[in-house]
Amino acid sequence: MFRLLAGRFFASLGTLFFVGLVLFALTRAGPGSPARIVLGADATSQQITQFEHANGLDRPFLEQYAAWLFDVLRGDFGKSFVTGRDVAGEIAGALPVTLSVVLLAFVIAIVVGIGIGSLAALRPGGPFASVTRLGVVLGLSIPAFWLGIVLIRFIAVELRWLPPGGYVPPSSGLIAHLQTIAMPAVSLAVYYIAVLARMTQASLQDALRGDYVRTARAMGLSSPRIVFYALLNALPPVINLAALSFGYMFGWALIIEQVFNIPGLSRALLNAISQRDFLLLQGIVFLFTAIFVLANLGADLVNRVLDPRQRSSA
Amino acid sequence: MNRLARLARAADWTGWLGAAIVVVMIGAALLAPLVAPYDPVAISIEHRLSAPDAAHWLGTDQAGRDVLSRIIHGARASLAVGIGAVIIGALLGVSAGLFAAYKGGLGDQITMRIVDGVASIPLLVWAIAIVGILGVGPVTIGSLQFPNEVKIVTLVGCLFSPVFARVTYAVARRIVGADYVKARYLQGASHWQIALGEVLPNCLSPIIVQATLLVAIGIVIEASISFVGLGVQPPQPSWGTMLSDARNALYSGEWWLPVFPGIAISVTVIGFNLLGDAVRDLFDPRNEARTLVA
Numbered sequence: 001m002f003r004l005l006a007g008r009f010f011a012s013l014g015t016l017f018f019v020g021l022v023l024f025a026l027t028r029a030g031p032g033s034p035a036r037i038v039l040g041a042d043a044t045s046q047q048i049t050q051f052e053h054a055n056g057l058d059r060p061f062l063e064q065y066a067a068w069l070f071d072v073l074r075g076d077f078g079k080s081f082v083t084g085r086d087v088a089g090e091i092a093g094a095l096p097v098t099l100s101v102v103l104l105a106f107v108i109a110i111v112v113g114i115g116i117g118s119l120a121a122l123r124p125g126g127p128f129a130s131v132t133r134l135g136v137v138l139g140l141s142i143p144a145f146w147l148g149i150v151l152i153r154f155i156a157v158e159l160r161w162l163p164p165g166g167y168v169p170p171s172s173g174l175i176a177h178l179q180t181i182a183m184p185a186v187s188l189a190v191y192y193i194a195v196l197a198r199m200t201q202a203s204l205q206d207a208l209r210g211d212y213v214r215t216a217r218a219m220g221l222s223s224p225r226i227v228f229y230a231l232l233n234a235l236p237p238v239i240n241l242a243a244l245s246f247g248y249m250f251g252w253a254l255i256i257e258q259v260f261n262i263p264g265l266s267r268a269l270l271n272a273i274s275q276r277d278f279l280l281l282q283g284i285v286f287l288f289t290a291i292f293v294l295a296n297l298g299a300d301l302v303n304r305v306l307d308p309r310q311r312s313s314a
Numbered sequence: 315m316n317r318l319a320r321l322a323r324a325a326d327w328t329g330w331l332g333a334a335i336v337v338v339m340i341g342a343a344l345l346a347p348l349v350a351p352y353d354p355v356a357i358s359i360e361h362r363l364s365a366p367d368a369a370h371w372l373g374t375d376q377a378g379r380d381v382l383s384r385i386i387h388g389a390r391a392s393l394a395v396g397i398g399a400v401i402i403g404a405l406l407g408v409s410a411g412l413f414a415a416y417k418g419g420l421g422d423q424i425t426m427r428i429v430d431g432v433a434s435i436p437l438l439v440w441a442i443a444i445v446g447i448l449g450v451g452p453v454t455i456g457s458l459q460f461p462n463e464v465k466i467v468t469l470v471g472c473l474f475s476p477v478f479a480r481v482t483y484a485v486a487r488r489i490v491g492a493d494y495v496k497a498r499y500l501q502g503a504s505h506w507q508i509a510l511g512e513v514l515p516n517c518l519s520p521i522i523v524q525a526t527l528l529v530a531i532g533i534v535i536e537a538s539i540s541f542v543g544l545g546v547q548p549p550q551p552s553w554g555t556m557l558s559d560a561r562n563a564l565y566s567g568e569w570w571l572p573v574f575p576g577i578a579i580s581v582t583v584i585g586f587n588l589l590g591d592a593v594r595d596l597f598d599p600r601n602e603a604r605t606l607v608a
């Protein structure tokens with residue numbers, strides 16, 4: 001088992017290495033070299049050579065990538081050519097903001113999604129199952145950012161229950177913090193509630209049809225206990241999907257942060273784009289990719305560890 | 315024929331509803347200049363911000379442009395990106411999956427590791443970053459000029475391809491080893507004949523299911539990227555940019571500006587999702603199409 005975990009982990013690191021290489025190449029494919037962007041259009045070629053030499057930009061491409069990657073592993077994302085600020089510091093300032101929205105959305109999605117899915121699975125064909133089916137289609141189809149806009153309009157502007165945007169860190173009051181991230185987290189969570197509810201429902205319905213459930217019933221086990229055991233057997237695919245969802249949520253959080261005007265990684269990324277701050281852009285996108293790869297790894301491991309049938313097929 | 319009869323009998327009304335929505339939306343996109351009541355980019359200051367009425371069914375925006383006409387024309391960008399990306403993704407992915415399953419050995423290993431690599435790229439972040447790096451200007455290839463959306467279609471297509479590669483690979487692997495395929499070899503069939511005549515038709519149903527569901531995801535991605543200003547460029551109408559403009563109207567009374575483009579996206583996506591689910595129930599009883607999450 002340990003060998004399996006280690007093998008998967010190193011395979012993911014390898015993937016990240018190559019994907020990072022592609023990213024590194026792409027950030028250099030755009031119009032304008034860093035030297036031109038920093039020094040302006042009328043810099044002499046001597047100034048440009050000097051700048052590139054001073055920042056190691058004249059070294060071979062792979063060497064630059066290796067140097068950058070080693071720095072990143074040590075937590076040093078470099079210093080921005082444009083703003084002169086430390087990229088790691090910039091990311092460290094924005095990441096907690098994004099993380100708090102994503103984590104709240106993740107918790108909401110898991111609790112509500114598994115809850116709704118389980119209730120719907122108990123009575124297949126019942127009224128709650130029908131409503132769930134309809135709700136799942138709606139949840140999968142309504143874009144999160146539009147939901148956010150609608151929530152701002154009705155909850156914040158009309159009813160004035162919550163602030164329409166902005167961000168208050170938890171250090172300035174937990175209630176105020178939750179008030180600012182509640183609507184963004186709910187908008188982000190709805191799609192994943194639908195995804196997880198559908199998977200839970202299908203998987204639990206399947207489990208409840210199993211022979212051991214019939215045996216347990218015949219032996220007179222109480223209904224809640226039977227459902228509990230069936231749910232344990234039904235959960236692995238749900239947890240797998242939840243882990244995948246966690247990775248995807250960061251991407252959509254970028255859009256949601258724009259809707260609610262939250263100063264998270266989204267703003268940092270769009271600033272990096274508009275200022276052509278390649279190091280910042282590279283750092284942020286690499287971070288997102290690392291999170292995504294780890295979420296995929298987690299999903300894969302969950303599958304293999306929780307589902308004995310898949311253990312052998314490593 | 316048998317299949318058609320089964321389809322008519324088995325598909326419940328939700329599948330038909332989905333199909334109807336998809337047909338109407340594609341029709342609207344194709345015939346946009348004919349069915350839209352106004353020019354989608356014609357500015358008319360005296361009619362600005364008028365509420366829905368008989369002249370402008372869905373009202374007008376800050377520049378007096380007809381919202382209904384902009385939604386109808388906006389369907390073009392949405393569907394072009396959604397469907398275009400799926401076509402690119404299917405072509406790339408199906409070829410990769412067939413190649414790997416067919417070749418086996420080292421070719422299989424390398425191809426599927428590349429597929430894994432592409433699958434570990436977070437789509438939305440990369441799309442935003444790459445369009446950001448390349449800029450939102452049009453793409454010129456030779457004497458042809460393509461709008462910014464071409465970059466998004468290509469990117470999203472590439473990043474959709476692992477879904478197709480994996481589903482094709484899984485089915486193709488099973489079939490390549492089957493006895494009837496060996497028998498076809500003994501009859502003297504070429505590799506190409508086996509790949510296209512035996513293997514591909516068997517992969518088709520899960521591929522169609524994934525394609526339909528991925529169009530829905532592609533549409534939301536296009537709207538989202540346009541919403542942050544890196545997709546369709548103004549004044550060209552797109553559902554995402556319309557919602558972005560509508561943010562200015564959130565605090566005033568113009569409820570129709572944020573409401574209708576969002577309904578357009580949602581209804582279209584519902585259409586593709588319902589259709590995809592119905593197709594899955596009909597053609598993919600073994601459930602070889604994967605559960606999609608984006």
